[in-house]
Amino acid sequence: MVILEPYARGGRWPAGLAALSVLLLGLAALLMGGAGPAYRLDLLDLGQALGLLRQGAYVAIAAAGTAVLALCVAAWYRRPRPALIGGLVLVMVATLLVVPLQHLQRAQAVPPIHxxxxxxxxxxxxxxxxxxxxxxxxxxxxxxxxxxxxxxxxxxxxxxxxxxxxxxxxxxxxxxxxxxxxxxxxxxxxxxxxxxxxxxxxxxxxxxxxxxxxxxxxxxxxxxxxxxxxxxxxxxxxxxxxxxxxxxxxxxxxx
CATH class of the missing domain: 3.30.530.50 (Alpha-D-Glucose-1,6-Bisphosphate; Chain A, domain 4)
Structure with missing residues (x-):
């Protein structure tokens, strides 16, 4: 019979959710970071590269949602490490999305001229x-x-x-x-x-x-x-x- 220690309250859920948020964050960074180089190297056309960037943003949002869930579950079961990981993932998602959000804000503030x-x-x-x-x-x-x-x-x-x-x-x-x-x-x-x-x-x-x-x-x-x-x-x-x-x-x- 396995007895869970206090630090393992909640079983694998807190750590599993935190790990999933990290995995999604890495995938989002790969998709968003690779969109520009893939276009520059002619591996993708512009539409495909922008689509990759958009997909990366969706994955980043999913990572943020998973991180929030991990943070809540870890807090409920008093698991500090998964809670810390969830918080760090939220910070990294915000960092990852700040440039696209700034571009979107600028696009709405300036006329469509080039x-x-x-x-x-x-x-x-x-x-x-x-x-x-x-x-x-x-x-x-x-x-x-x-x-x-x-x-x-x-x-x-x-x-x-x-x-x-x-x-x-x-x-x-x-x-x-x-x-x-x-x-x-x-x-x-x-x-x-x-x-x-x-x-x-x-x-x-x-x-x-x-x-x-x-x-x-x-x-x-x-x-x-x-x-x-x-x-x-x-x-x-x-x-x-x-x-x-x-x-x-x-x-x-x-x-």
Missing amino acids: DITTDLDDPPAFIALVAPREAAPNAVGYPRAFAAQQRRAYPDLAPRIVDASKPRILLTAETMMRERGWEIARVDDTTLEATASTTWFGFKDDVVLRLTESDAGVRVDMRSASRLGRSDLGTNALRIQEFLDALERQLLRNG
């Missing part, structure tokens, strides 16, 4: 990147229908006037782009084209930086456009704002 520019009247044009953009779903030229939506969503996005020479601005901008891992496609006296790739899925966004002489100094315009997707989730506007802010700081720092 081409952003600081010059809505005369957007910088792609030249060296025409071919890869023509091979992609999104347009080469700036969609004029985006202008009104951009004005409403990003009213502070504007060109910068910089007190520096064009060669110095271009050299500084090119150096900064290379440091960010962007692939330079073209540099001439007034224009710089490059391609930035997102970390997880490797989505490619094309960038143009254009310099124009003005009475106050050199006007710096920038355009960032995604090759794929109806909405960029605000990525291109954020990229332009962050890059131009950093460019101004770097030029001031180097005096």
Whole structure:
């Protein structure tokens, strides 16, 4: 006859539920974490990769539910270790889902556009990147229908006037782009084209930086456009704002 010790109250249920929650958490992490690399390596198309990501999210929710159940059962039977495991699984599920939830929140907060520019009247044009953009779903030229939506969503996005020479601005901008891992496609006296790739899925966004002489100094315009997707989730506007802010700081720092 086997007599259960106090720490084994409830039999195998508390430990079993905790173990199942860990197993589901691992599966969710595998599905969600592997979706991006699988797409980048052409193992899955975009629809399949997003489906894998969605399935991973469902499994993560199942892991959270199992962890809550394990936590409750373990608390009822005073089993601290399964309770601790259930609590840790809940924390890990929250960590796993925070990025997709942030993307979902951003998608609801920004307009469904994917081409952003600081010059809505005369957007910088792609030249060296025409071919890869023509091979992609999104347009080469700036969609004029985006202008009104951009004005409403990003009213502070504007060109910068910089007190520096064009060669110095271009050299500084090119150096900064290379440091960010962007692939330079073209540099001439007034224009710089490059391609930035997102970390997880490797989505490619094309960038143009254009310099124009003005009475106050050199006007710096920038355009960032995604090759794929109806909405960029605000990525291109954020990229332009962050890059131009950093460019101004770097030029001031180097005096």
